[in-house]
Amino acid sequence: MNSTQPEPLDIVFLARPSCRTVAYCSVMRNLGLYPRQVVWLQGDMPFFSKLQDEDQRHGYSQHYFDLSLEPLAWLRSCGAQVFMAVTHDVNAPEVIALIQNCTAPALLFSAAGIVAPDTLATGKCFIHVHPGLLPDYRGSTCFYYALLEEGCVGASAFIMNAGIDDGLLLERSRFDINLRIQEDQYLFMDHILDPYIRAQVLKRVLTRLHAGAGIQGYANRASNRPACYVMHPLLRALAVKRLNSCFDPDRPDGLIEHAVPEESP
Amino acid sequence: MNPYPVRTWDELRPLLDCSYRGGNGDETLARFRAQRSEAAKRFPGPAIPLPSLRGQSTDWASSLFNCCPELGTLMTGSASYFETVAFLSELLKESAAGSPPDDRQRRRVLTLQKRFEVNRRLFDCYDQDMRRVGDNFMDLDAYALLALSLQIMYLGSNCFSTLNTAIKLLDFIALSGWHANRPQLPALAFALEKAILDELDPT
Numbered sequence: 001m002n003s004t005q006p007e008p009l010d011i012v013f014l015a016r017p018s019c020r021t022v023a024y025c026s027v028m029r030n031l032g033l034y035p036r037q038v039v040w041l042q043g044d045m046p047f048f049s050k051l052q053d054e055d056q057r058h059g060y061s062q063h064y065f066d067l068s069l070e071p072l073a074w075l076r077s078c079g080a081q082v083f084m085a086v087t088h089d090v091n092a093p094e095v096i097a098l099i100q101n102c103t104a105p106a107l108l109f110s111a112a113g114i115v116a117p118d119t120l121a122t123g124k125c126f127i128h129v130h131p132g133l134l135p136d137y138r139g140s141t142c143f144y145y146a147l148l149e150e151g152c153v154g155a156s157a158f159i160m161n162a163g164i165d166d167g168l169l170l171e172r173s174r175f176d177i178n179l180r181i182q183e184d185q186y187l188f189m190d191h192i193l194d195p196y197i198r199a200q201v202l203k204r205v206l207t208r209l210h211a212g213a214g215i216q217g218y219a220n221r222a223s224n225r226p227a228c229y230v231m232h233p234l235l236r237a238l239a240v241k242r243l244n245s246c247f248d249p250d251r252p253d254g255l256i257e258h259a260v261p262e263e264s265p
Numbered sequence: 266m267n268p269y270p271v272r273t274w275d276e277l278r279p280l281l282d283c284s285y286r287g288g289n290g291d292e293t294l295a296r297f298r299a300q301r302s303e304a305a306k307r308f309p310g311p312a313i314p315l316p317s318l319r320g321q322s323t324d325w326a327s328s329l330f331n332c333c334p335e336l337g338t339l340m341t342g343s344a345s346y347f348e349t350v351a352f353l354s355e356l357l358k359e360s361a362a363g364s365p366p367d368d369r370q371r372r373r374v375l376t377l378q379k380r381f382e383v384n385r386r387l388f389d390c391y392d393q394d395m396r397r398v399g400d401n402f403m404d405l406d407a408y409a410l411l412a413l414s415l416q417i418m419y420l421g422s423n424c425f426s427t428l429n430t431a432i433k434l435l436d437f438i439a440l441s442g443w444h445a446n447r448p449q450l451p452a453l454a455f456a457l458e459k460a461i462l463d464e465l466d467p468t
Contacts, residue, residue, distance in 0.1 A: 145425050145426065148425050149423065149424075149425060183290055183291060186290060225424070225426070226375055226378065226424065226426040226427065227379075227426065228426055229378075229382040229426060229429060229430060231425075231429055232429050232432045232433055232436075233293045233297070234293060234294065234297045234432060234462075235425060235429055235432065236293070237290060237291070237293045237297075238294075238462075238465055238466050240290070241466060
């Protein structure tokens, strides 16, 4: 962890209470960075006390990201300029106005829902990290598809446009997984693994931005794979079983990240 | 008491939404198996040996047309409307003859898949731009035929997106309690699903 005073990064952080937001803040804190401006949406995490119980038993905070981190308090303590919205809706006029008032040119998205064209038209460069390797794995539960089909997961950072999980790519990673998920890790997949892999890819994007590399994305090849519609719980359960069946006790537990290079369109 | 409650669309919709939000553990597997066990009582079907299906789509399709011969008479697609059951019957008949779907047919199946995923319903008729015509969405034949088509696409491609929607279509059939004109169709789809899932999870 970086113990010196964090530096501001010239981005807007559009966030709501979620494990993803905790994971993103955890990565920023570890990099010694914080977003200069924040638009904070309403939301709740009704499962959070159960997640803390799982954290006690399985050490998520040690191995993945610090669940004791309170994002809003941390952002304020860093000196970020925080604008509070009284809605959870990313497309509400109030939120659009708050985004327009921010001066930073780029926006890191950690909210929910489909971003409407009016919101995208605020002139910011919306950066989103999706828990799947684009362009093949699109959709909200796509990492379960990747687990079933390839035995690994991936994440992609990209610049959002009006399409769903579509836009110029910034960074992509594939993660080999060697984990045995216990029956009492009910929240691990959706609330720890998913935000963790996104945060790892975000780390590379933020490092680039901090180094002054700018936000140049690249176009990807086309994909004719059908979209990954919300996965049925049965297949999600089978994905977890498949992951467990591939666990190798002779190898270290955890995830190994491999950066995925740019492909020709 | 009717062991298979017949639900209205307003009763069914939240059940479908709920069934997609379960957890990912053994409890989910147990609940699913119990639900499918009930469905199998309502739609008893043949045990299908999966190895004979892989790469030999004619075998299962022959079974389909043997158990439901009137399907072969449904190919009456009109030029102005897209009739869901007729289209899917024709597609499956071509598969029975060893002819895989062409690009246009595949696109149409994927459009029906999308319509179901977004609206949770399949209508019996669409226009040529695949906008619904009329409001009949209660023909379980259409749900079963689309499930069969998607299952066969899964067997040919191992693409879980198609299997995923097929499972949801069979949830719809199991939870709706609606009358099936040709109960052989859901029976075959449930039997094929069991063979596929047994292969994925031998335990």
